[in-house]
Amino acid sequence: MTRVHDMGGRFGDGPINPEVEDAPVFAEDWHARALAVTLASGFLGQWNIDVSRHARERLSPKDYARFSYYEKWISGLADLLVERGVLSLDDLRSGGEDGPHPLAERMLKADAVSAALAKGGPADRPSNVAVQFSVGQQVVTTRPAGNRIVDGGHTRLPNYASGARGRILRLHGTHVLPDSNAHGLGEAPEPIYAVVFPASELWTSPEHPDDEVVLDLWQSYLEPA
Amino acid sequence: MPHDDHDHPHALLPPEPALRVKALETILTRKGLIDPAALDEIIDTYQNKIGPQNGARVVAKAWSDPAFKAALLEDATSIVADLGYYGRQGEHMVVVENTSTRHNMVVCTLCSCYPWPLLGIPPGWYKSDAYRARAVREPRKVLAEFGLTLPEDTSVRVWDSTAEVRYLVLPMRPDGTDGMSEEALAALVTRDSMIGTGLPKAPS
Structure with missing residues (x-):
């Protein structure tokens, strides 16, 4: 399971109250x-x-x-x-x-x-992990969402996109794996992709048949579809 | 390493948030671990030097120069770095282009990832539970709360920044702006138009 911060898709938060563009950078x-x-x-x-x-x-x-x-x-x-x-x-x-x-x-x-x-502090790193997926390929995200190295640990696969089928949109290169790096277990860099999901794959009642959500996902979060 | 100790150390600090910050700043300063003048410098940087004017300059240049735009969409990181926009929370940039058939918007459902060197510190609403929870599931209702209603034949692509890649939306150039200078165009580019929750201003 993930944690309380993982709120994508949650119901009940009420309206957004956008402040004006020139509001102070820091409200307090x-x-x-x-x-x-x-x-x-x-x-x-x-x-x-x-x-x-x-x-x-x-x-x-x-x-x-x-x-x-x-x-x-x-x-x-x-x-x-x-x-x-x-x-x-x-x-x-x-x-x-x-x-x-x-x-x-x-x-x-x-x-x-x-x-x-x-x-800055770039997360891009060289990696020995071979690129497994190509642009256009169908993939499925792991299910359940969660850190597979440390139980209850940090991960960046949101619950709402767990077990969902998407398509590789872009290879970003190879980046530090947060699931490892958050726990002092090394940077373990691996390929990371932008993966696009039809809204209908994620939500019971999507607003529009053509809408999509893109997530940046590490290779170890993905399996071939 | 993760532990769910309910006796979290932060509970030892004063509960009122302004006092909590002040207490921690005082402790760290007395121990020689932070320099209050460095804090002032950090605040000045994000309050006065780095903000949406940077992203607006990139957008205006992309509207004006097709070769720049093509390069920007191909590899934004190096292109915006050449303009001097690189640094913390902008180490790996991707620019996504709005068209007459696709509207892009950006959220971070897990925290508040945002392209600092181009847009500065995110506004409060971007960090709110409501935006984080709803932008991925009901982007059109969210956009309506910003006063933006898209044509029915425009699809919405929501980018959830789940990694260290930071996204900037390249909005469509407004009509009636032929011949305008980059500087004049940049003045039309709003912060929200580069997040995807708004459109650029129309020329007056």
Whole structure:
């Protein structure tokens, strides 16, 4: 099974309330701080993006549902900092001791921010895994959706597209496999494809017979149809 | 590694979110793990320097230059990097083109993946449960809530960003824009038109 974050296709969330185009980037000052603290902490090098996504997904369903977006970020971050031994429970309770911290030399400095953000962190990697599918080929996604290496672990196959038949639209190359990388089990890069599914393959009452959904799926999520 | 400990460490921080952030920032700062000036720099970058104006410039150029457009649709990453748009959350870019028979829109049902170097930080609605849950199942109802109703013979293709590939929609060039400069065209390109929940503005 997947987790609470996997909400594609869910009923009951009500209307979308689009803000105007020129609304502030950050609705509250603390949203901006939450984003910045999270990014800056990532540069301490104690986790990768898949680990940090999984930390948010592992919030309990009750917390995930009641937290606003950046509350999820900051709470997932606090959990990760303790889990990785960067901070202790006592640090969170009482602020703990002041520095120096063993990781302090890794601190992202203001004059390094621009270059660090511009550098990014590509997931493209060379891979020894042979490309199995060609553009136009029919494939079926694995069922049930879930991490096949770690029970309850991170995966990027949404539940709504599990066991569905689609067609290879594009080969993106070979990318780090989140199901492995989120758990410290190596990057395990493999081919990744854009796979297109007719809406009728995914939903009982699709809005239009010609509508489609495309997902980016790793080769190990797919079988020949 | 996954554990479902109900005594999550975050519960030790103040419950009120602004105070929770402040507490964590203070602890990390006192230990020399984050630099408040670096936080200011990160915020300034995404508040003032990187935003939808970047994507709008790419779209306007694609409308104006057929060779650029062809190259963009073939390999967007290197083409937009040549314009200076590369970096975090935009390391592998794909541009998808709207036509008179197909409308594209982008969502991330699992989190909030979004092409930061071209569009900046996603708007609140993009990160909302409602958009994440509904865009893949009822895109036309979602578009109607943005004031956009598509012709019946236009199909909708929804891109769920489930990986580290980031998508930008190339909207159709509005009528009545012949001879306009790239700069004037870019002013017509809205953020939502590059996510696929809107259309470009009509020329005045």
